[in-house]
Amino acid sequence: MSQTHRAVAIDGPAASGKSTVARRLAESLGLVMVNSGAMYRAVTWQILEEGIDPTDSAAVLEAMSRMKIDCGVEDGLSTISINGRLLTTEIRCAEVNDHVSKVASIPEVRERLVAMQRNYLEENDVVMEGRDIGSVVFPDTPFKLYISASEAVRAARRARDGEADAVAKRDAEDSQRKASPLKISDGSIVIDSSDLTIEGTVNAAREALMKLGWKD
Ligand code: DC
Secondary structure (H helix, E strand, O other), X not given: OOOOOXXXXXXXXOOOOHHHHHHHHHHHHOOEEEEHHHHHHHHHHHHHHOOOOOOOHHHHHHHXXXXXXXXXEEOOEEEEEXXXXXXXXXXXXXXXXXXXXXXXXXXXXXXXXXXXXXXXXXXXXXXXXXXXXXXXXXXXXXXXXXXXXXXXXHHHHHHHOOOOOOHHHXXXXXXXXXXXXXXXXXXXXXXXXXXXXXXXXXXXXXXXXHHOOOOO
């Protein structure tokens, strides 16, 4: 891990509020916000675009070996392009929601994307959100948060956003896989956002970071 740049790791299940918290912390602390889930989604989108079976690991890896993946930053937020195409809202579709956990369970897929995630720290202070950021991507950072919320609250949030996303199924797959499963990493402060407003969750996250020794 780079000695000069700092990483805030935020992990948690789908729709726990971690993206919103990460974005707001990035704005107020002047960090680059990196959405690592977007990388797994982008690879999954490209696999589906090429008509490849996302459950066929060998075919996924062969296709991935041909992908030119570019990670960048725009307006303080991470971006991802594959083969020159910037991927944004299309990676949030129901089909990607359905298949992304399978693709993310392949160790070699994770290896390539984790290396790209760590690269962000070479040039930026970052707040990165995902499933294995505190446990695998930046295990040495002292700034680890885990944002949770009850399953009912998370399903309701997705429905309110009009998204077809079986969060419980995705979380089960993400927590039970062998490679870097979702878990509360040692040293994390856990924030349950079930009964908190966005503002309340962001404030709790900021307080937790201060407790972990964050200095502006
Ligand atoms: O954060 P998200 O829901 O957009 O992530 C989409 C999927 O990507 C998630 O179901 C599991 C996978 N993922 C992962 O395995 N590791 C990460 N660090 C981030 C996401």
